[in-house]
Amino acid sequence: MIEIKLENAAKRFQYEWIFRSLSLHIPAASKWAITGSNGSGKSTLIKSIAALNPLTEGSVAYSFENQSISADQIYKQLTISAPYLELPEEFSLIELLKFHFKFKRPLPDFSFGKMMQEMYLEDHQNKAISQFSSGMKQRLKLGLCFFSDVSLILLDEPTSNLDEKGLHWYLSLVEKYGTNKTLIVCSNDPREYIFCNNIINIEDYKHKQSL
Numbered sequence: 581m582i583e584i585k586l587e588n589a590a591k592r593f594q595y596e597w598i599f600r601s602l603s604l605h606i607p608a609a610s611k612w613a614i615t616g617s618n619g620s621g622k623s624t625l626i627k628s629i630a631a632l633n634p635l636t637e638g639s640v641a642y643s644f645e646n647q648s649i650s651a652d653q654i655y656k657q658l659t660i661s662a663p664y665l666e667l668p669e670e671f672s673l674i675e676l677l678k679f680h681f682k683f684k685r686p687l688p689d690f691s692f693g694k695m696m697q698e699m700y701l702e703d704h705q706n707k708a709i710s711q712f713s714s715g716m717k718q719r720l721k722l723g724l725c726f727f728s729d730v731s732l733i734l735l736d737e738p739t740s741n742l743d744e745k746g747l748h749w750y751l752s753l754v755e756k757y758g759t760n761k762t763l764i765v766c767s768n769d770p771r772e773y774i775f776c777n778n779i780i781n782i783e784d785y786k787h788k789q790s791l
């Protein structure tokens with residue numbers, strides 16, 4: 581299981597500091613929400629945690645079962661779902677599952693059939709992703725995250741495009757498959773981070789001076 585430490589982390593775009601002096605210890609299997617108004621920096625922080633976005637100052641360190649992991653290897657331990665990360669539209673559902681699970685191990689005993697059933701997509705195996713509704717695409721993005729055998733799941737606005745039933749379906753995924761994993765959710769909707777006992781408001785780190 582993965583442990584993450586941010587020390588005095590700061591990110592600046594041009595002349596604007598998005599966050600500063602952010603030090604965090606994210607223990608294995610903990611559940612975190614990153615909150616803040618639109619444009620405050622939630623996605624910027626989650627991308628920095630995923631090592632997709634280099635910090636301007638400070639550091640982020642990862643360890644897996646007490647062994648340190650370098651930032652360029654961390655992608656193997658995580659999955660991420662976000663509105664700005666597109667699915668490959670030209671693939672059919674079954675092609676995409678085969679592609680994704682060439683790189684990530686599925687959870688034990690998880691066949692593609694079981695995954696499609698859990699996502700309520702079993703009737704769409706040969707349909708192109710480009711023909712999926714936005715809710716179907718969102719269920720697929722979340723399914724790829726939760727059915728992968730990783731220890732860190734990063735979710736940016738996990739219930740965007742999902743209706744009330746979809747929200748409950750998402751919360752059931754968290755309950756069934758999220759227990760032993762670290763989950764970090766960027767959100768302004770308390771219903772989608774109800775299970776998180778650690779909350780960071782990114783706006784609290786906007787004007788802090790670095791040490």
Ligand SMILES: Nc1ncnc2c1ncn2[C@@H]1O[C@H](COP(=O)(O)OP(=O)(O)OP(=O)(O)O)[C@@H](O)[C@H]1O
Nearest residue numbers: 593594598616617618619620621622623624625766
């Ligand atoms: N690559 C970039 N280059 C320059 N500025 C950027 C870049 N990415 C984000 N920003 C800026 O950083 C700030 C924070 O953006 P970010 O997307 O992290 O906010 P957010 O809290 O996730 O917003 P939302 O709730 O609207 O999704 C914004 O002012 C945005 O314009």
